[in-house]
Amino acid sequence: MNFSLSPELRDLQERTRRFISEEVIPFEHDSRLSSHGPSEGLREMLVDKARKHQLLTPHANKEFGGLGLSHLAKAIVFEEAGYSPLGPVALNIHAPDEGNIHLLEVVATEAQKERWLRPLVLGFIRSCFCMTEPAPGSGSDPGMLRTTAVRAGDDYLINGTKWFITGASGASCAIIMARMEDGTATMFLVDTDQAGFNIERQIDTLDTCFVGGHCVVKLDNLRVPATDVLGQVGEGFRYAQVRLAPARLTHCMRWQGAARRAHDTAADYARTRYGFGKPLIEHEGVGFKLADNQIDLHSARLVIWHCAWLLDQGEQGRHESSLAKVLCSEAQWRTVDRSVQILGASGVSDETIVARIFRDMRAFQIYDGPSETHRWSIANRIARE
Structure with a gap:
């Protein structure tokens, strides 16, 4: 294992460090910061700065607008970004979008990638990941999943409550985990502005670094076309x-x-x-x-x-x-x-x-x-x- 940094990676490390110091840290006391994270306006401004410095979404594939970094290169850049609570927001590498981008790259269809992944990588929209539920639903044990998805013609009807969903407030799309009638689990991609996807409230928490905070989401007969299943049914x-x-x-x-x-x-x-x-x-x-x-x-x-x-x-x-x-x-x-x-x-x-x-x-x-x-x-x- 050779952990020495190539000249190109050292340059990227220095560019990221300067960007965080000069363009991001000055906004750490901005009035657009709240107990539920940076506002959407502040996020968009910081993302635009990273875009101009060619540092946006470094982990994503170049095909969709990222820098296509290796995991080791990500370790260097992500550490530099984390030096400020706003750094991951600026570089579009914050949770849950960073993990969702990786999942979509691996599992989504080409049509789903164009519809949801590309705008995520470009920083135009945000996403959330809806798996955790209030007791007695799934937490550390995903096998306790209680949200259900039932086939209805060419669609699925999803019902349940998701809890502590990071970034849900203001997210344009969501990945939802639901239990099928045979006991397996499936992931669904949905736009959050449709009927049946309801944000009930934001939860007050210790942390304040996640855009959109952490929310309780109610899924009430949320209708999802079968074409919006993420990956294969039952493989959630x-x-x-x-x-x-x-x-x-x-x-x-x-x-x-x-x-x-x-x-x-x-x-x-x-x-x-x-x-x-x-x-x-x-x-x-x-x-x-x-x-x-x-x-x-x-x-x-x-x-x-x-x-x-x-x-x-x-x-x-x-x-x-x-x-x-x-x-x-x-x-x-x-x-x-x-x-x-x-x-x-x-x-x-x-x-x-x-x-x-x-x-x-x-x-x-x-x-x-x-x-x-x-x-x-x-x-x-x-x-x-």
Whole structure:
């Protein structure tokens, strides 16, 4: 494994870093930011900036307007974008669109790609992924899926409630997972402006970085033509893994940048803030925390790059994505938590970006499968071996 950066990739890394610093970070206190994420107007403005800098949707195929980056190249660019909470929004690599774009590239028909994938890649529309449900429906266990799809002539009628659907407010299209009459699951592509797709409310959450927030969606006799089935009928659970395995890793990539931002902020503070006659960084209680930050950041980055390399070789599966998700989410969280402690009052207030990163990142140990579920999956594999 050779992780040295080619001149082309190093140039892309530097261009992305400059773009985030000069074009994105200045908007981190924009009035168009709310408790439910950046407004659509702010998103469109940032996307337009990335488009002009030729940095938009770097993970998507060139055929549809992306840069066609390898997974290892994505690891470099996504980390740089994650240095600002608005960076993934600007580059059009935020969740859930990033994972949905990957899924559509792999599974969608050519007609579906032209109708939904191309405008997604170009940043003209947003999407959402409707799988999670309120209890007793599916959460970490997709087998508990309760939303139903029943054949009605040339269409399907979908009924159910989806919960904590990221980006649903303002999304133009949705991928919906529903249970068939034979107990299998199927994915459907739908336009969200049609009758039967109803956003009941936005949920107040710790994080504020996702455009459209997180919503409760009611599906009431939603009529979907059979031509809008995504992939094959009954293959929904398999397609979920097609989407989730790489999406777990791209989450790690983006949050790596956020954790690095928190560490950099704390390190700068520790170099210049004095206490008991010397800079804080010269006190072991602070210096050791920064050293542990660097150890965690380095370890997480190596895992990300290794798993990205495996994906580029076509070798990574569900097991590796679970390992990466647990290790990175917890190492990155420890980094941010230590940074808050070093910063003191500045770390628990909006005097620095770190408090916002702290709030946004805490949920990463839950999203795309909580650490406990992934540990259970890893343990089951150990038992089988």
